Amino acid sequence: MIIAIDDTDSREGMCTTYLCAALMDELKEYGNVIGSPILIRLNPTIPYKTRGNASTAFEIKTENPEKVMDHVISRVEELAELQSEMTNPGIVFIPDNDQERVKEELRNFFLKAVREVLEIEDAKNLIAELGLPSKGLKNGRGLIGALAACGAMLNPGWDYTYEYLAYRERNAWGTPREVDEESVRKADLATYPDTWDTVDCANDLVVCVPHAGDPVLFGIRGNSVDVVTKTSQMIESEPVERYMVYRTDQGTDLHLIPADRIADIRDMHSYTIEVTVATEPETIRGGHTIFSIQDEHGDEMDCAAYEPTKNFREVVRKFIPGDRVVFSGSVKNSTLNIEKMKIVSLEEQYESVNPTCTDCGKRMKSAGKGQGYRCKKCGTSADSAEIVKVGRDLETGTYEVPPCARRHLAMPLVRCQDKKKEKEGDGKIFPSR
Numbered sequence: 001m002i003i004a005i006d007d008t009d010s011r012e013g014m015c016t017t018y019l020c021a022a023l024m025d026e027l028k029e030y031g032n033v034i035g036s037p038i039l040i041r042l043n044p045t046i047p048y049k050t051r052g053n054a055s056t057a058f059e060i061k062t063e064n065p066e067k068v069m070d071h072v073i074s075r076v077e078e079l080a081e082l083q084s085e086m087t088n089p090g091i092v093f094i095p096d097n098d099q100e101r102v103k104e105e106l107r108n109f110f111l112k113a114v115r116e117v118l119e120i121e122d123a124k125n126l127i128a129e130l131g132l133p134s135k136g137l138k139n140g141r142g143l144i145g146a147l148a149a150c151g152a153m154l155n156p157g158w159d160y161t162y163e164y165l166a167y168r169e170r171n172a173w174g175t176p177r178e179v180d181e182e183s184v185r186k187a188d189l190a191t192y193p194d195t196w197d198t199v200d201c202a203n204d205l206v207v208c209v210p211h212a213g214d215p216v217l218f219g220i221r222g223n224s225v226d227v228v229t230k231t232s233q234m235i236e237s238e239p240v241e242r243y244m245v246y247r248t249d250q251g252t253d254l255h256l257i258p259a260d261r262i263a264d265i266r267d268m269h270s271y272t273i274e275v276t277v278a279t280e281p282e283t284i285r286g287g288h289t290i291f292s293i294q295d296e297h298g299d300e301m302d303c304a305a306y307e308p309t310k311n312f313r314e315v316v317r318k319f320i321p322g323d324r325v326v327f328s329g330s331v332k333n334s335t336l337n338i339e340k341m342k343i344v345s346l347e348e349q350y351e352s353v354n355p356t357c358t359d360c361g362k363r364m365k366s367a368g369k370g371q372g373y374r375c376k377k378c379g380t381s382a383d384s385a386e387i388v389k390v391g392r393d394l395e396t397g398t399y400e401v402p403p404c405a406r407r408h409l410a411m412p413l414v415r416c417q418d419k420k421k422e423k424e425g426d427g428k429i430f431p432s433r
Helices: 016-029 065-079 096-115 120-130 142-154 181-191 225-233 312-316 413-420
Strands: 002-006 031-041 054-062 090-094 134-136 161-168 216-222 240-248 256-258 270-277 289-294 300-305 324-332 335-345 349-353 386-390 397-400 428-430
Touching: 002 016, 002 065, 002 142, 016 031, 016 054, 016 065, 016 161, 016 240, 031 096, 031 142, 054 065, 054 142, 065 090, 090 096, 090 142, 096 120, 096 142, 120 134, 120 142, 134 142, 161 225, 181 216, 181 225, 216 225, 225 240, 270 335, 289 312, 300 312, 312 335, 312 397, 397 413, 413 428
Parallel strands: 031 240, 256 270, 300 335, 397 428
Antiparallel strands: 002 054, 002 090, 031 054, 090 134, 161 216, 161 240, 270 289, 270 324, 289 300, 324 335, 335 397, 349 386
16 A cells, blocks of 8 residues: 655644654554655645645555554644644555556656646545545645655656655754754765765855754755765764655756747746846846846746855856856746756857057057047057957856755756766756855
């Protein structure tokens, strides 16, 4: 039987992954938990998500499915943050004999949940159509994520990474975390680039330790179970109650939809699109950098590198109209929020300078307003300034936001480099650390 849960946390506490890990331990008295649990990040633009918009699923072989379902429902009712207005848990069960029958439909639902905007009724209707045991608490919005996690569990062909999550002892929840940052930095140096988003070196931040009141002590993301486990063992911290290693769609770019034209782009979706920079980037109040982009059909939209992207904005500010770029990011309020970008080509840039004297080769001086230019030494003159080509302090290649600003689903460039390598003519890769 597959068991999937979603939407049990709030911005103040609990964590769906913790509840999943606890259930996997508790259900051992009813059967054998098999395989690895999964952690699925859904569409990151959904406004009614709690924190990271994650759902979880695991599988158990049991002779007592009714007792298993009763236990899971009871524990979700007990531990979920039901007092929070935003918390609406969902639980879905897939019995062994139904798994092949529902596999394809749930695969499609999983991909839609990561890329599209689904309604609660979409999940409830599909659950009813397929005849699946389920439980929705309050308005049952978590049924969307739980059903999507079932689809991911039944269709393992999607790209995945791993995350090791260490959980705090119950009496420590809500108190400041005790994690030795120097040990984290050493662990990061020892295992990067097989692990990533542990430390943001450019901004001098440890990013694997959360700050909310949830049970997570730290999380290590990487390419394999072995490497995330090795990294975790190097970290010195307060006592750990339990841990779990999840297979996850984090760091895969699974949320990105290829788009050919701006007219096809919709709010609350994430895209990859090749366009031309249409206006000079402008930094507005709050430190956000905004500019316009244009497609081959002449349609335009705003594009932004917001203040949390920190040093990434320095690259964006070097754009000029005519630069050709592939942008990847999420859309909100008709503005593309950049997650990464591949600079395909750079427009030539020119500036006007005082003309050169044809006799001595030195730059002439202004002869006065509206009077052109004159060389004091040679007496030569010129009516207008000289237009010269200047170098661009920018290279073609692929850039990304720093770890402190990275979306869970966004593929880090160290992973792009590992998966695809650099193809000839494909440009350099500039991983952010």
